[in-house]
Amino acid sequence: MPVALCATSHSPLIGLHDPAPEVRAEVDAEFAAARAFAEDFAPDLAVIFAPDHYNGFLYDMMPSFCVGAAATSVGDYGLPSGALDVDRDAAYAVAERVLASGVDVAVSEDMRVDHGFVQPLTFLFGSLTAVPVVPVFINCVAEPLGPAVRARHLGTAVGEALKEMDRRVLLIGSGGLSHDPPVPRLKEATPEVAERLTHGRDPSPEQRAQREGRTVKAASEFAHGGGALRPLNPDWDALVLRSLAAGDFAAVDGRSNEWFVAEGGHSAPEVRTWIAAYAALAAAGPYTVRSSYYRAIPEWLAGFATTTAVPLDGAA
Numbered sequence: 001m002p003v004a005l006c007a008t009s010h011s012p013l014i015g016l017h018d019p020a021p022e023v024r025a026e027v028d029a030e031f032a033a034a035r036a037f038a039e040d041f042a043p044d045l046a047v048i049f050a051p052d053h054y055n056g057f058l059y060d061m062m063p064s065f066c067v068g069a070a071a072t073s074v075g076d077y078g079l080p081s082g083a084l085d086v087d088r089d090a091a092y093a094v095a096e097r098v099l100a101s102g103v104d105v106a107v108s109e110d111m112r113v114d115h116g117f118v119q120p121l122t123f124l125f126g127s128l129t130a131v132p133v134v135p136v137f138i139n140c141v142a143e144p145l146g147p148a149v150r151a152r153h154l155g156t157a158v159g160e161a162l163k164e165m166d167r168r169v170l171l172i173g174s175g176g177l178s179h180d181p182p183v184p185r186l187k188e189a190t191p192e193v194a195e196r197l198t199h200g201r202d203p204s205p206e207q208r209a210q211r212e213g214r215t216v217k218a219a220s221e222f223a224h225g226g227g228a229l230r231p232l233n234p235d236w237d238a239l240v241l242r243s244l245a246a247g248d249f250a251a252v253d254g255r256s257n258e259w260f261v262a263e264g265g266h267s268a269p270e271v272r273t274w275i276a277a278y279a280a281l282a283a284a285g286p287y288t289v290r291s292s293y294y295r296a297i298p299e300w301l302a303g304f305a306t307t308t309a310v311p312l313d314g315a316a
């Protein structure tokens with residue numbers, strides 16, 4: 001099974017609250033390179049590990065992991081809405097293999113996904129339906145979270161499942177490194193916000209615009225040095241990138257959930273998506289990182305990184 005990987009940060013602020021034109025151009029060049037990498041590889045299946053931000057997965061039923069057998073984008077932050085081209089047979093094959101390995105993954109026949117899934121798919125493939133996909137949700141924000149090492153176990157099990165399939169698979173990890181965007185937390189929520197985190201699956205256009213406006217305002221304050229969000233942490237981001245490039249998973253997923261938040265902010269656990277994607281790649285054998293881009297971009301509230309990787313044996 002030929003396999004390759006692209007792991008990238010996402011940010012709902014891309015296009016809505018951009019950094020200086022030269023920084024935006026630098027990231028666009030990196031996205032273009034990642035797109036060329038994906039085109040060269042020509043996958044017939046993409047397996048994407050991504051989080052959600054209370055758009056598809058809420059506290060009425062919050063799994064740690066979920067494989068989508070069918071999925072629809074909610075179209076947040078101006079991104080495309082509509083059905084993804086989910087490979088249902090592949091999704092069930094992956095779920096069965098993961099469950100057999102002892103990782104309790106949920107399955108959804110009606111998964112709603114947000115910018116966490118949609119941005120990498122559109123950046124890499126141009127649309128939500130260009131390449132058949134198996135979407136794999138990882139809860140990265142809704143406390144309580146399980147230990148980060150479970151994301152490695154999930155990724156390994158997915159990688160083992162893929163080895164049994166005769167497919168060309170691009171593994172995608174989607175999530176920030178250090179970042180602390182204004183995602184509400186149940187613990188601190190007012191009754192109104194708690195209700196939204198539990199049942200607010202289909203906000204009105206006005207409610208969505210209000211939410212998105214708040215995120216843009218928070219990013220603007222942060223970029224100007226204000227607000228209460230935690231700072232980005234390029235040193236921690238470098239440690240994560242270095243460790244995953246070296247296959248030293250334990251340096252990251254052996255740490256406590258508190259460590260992630262203290263070092264990288266409340267959304268740093270999104271690194272779980274990278275851990276899972278790299279672990280799925282590692283299941284195919286030793287790998288090497290082909291490209292690694294990083295820049296702290298306060299306007300996007302993100303320690304922003306994009307990496308590509310391939311097996312050492314040239315299977316890609």
Ligand SMILES: O=C(O)CCC(=O)/C=C/C=C(\O)C(=O)O
Nearest residue numbers: 010011053176181182183211215
């Ligand atoms: O309801 C909202 O939109 C709250 C803000 C939010 O979800 C922000 C998300 C930010 C990221 O996904 C990110 O930087 O990773």
Ligand SMILES: [Fe+2]
Nearest residue numbers: 051116176270
């Ligand atoms: Fe996110």
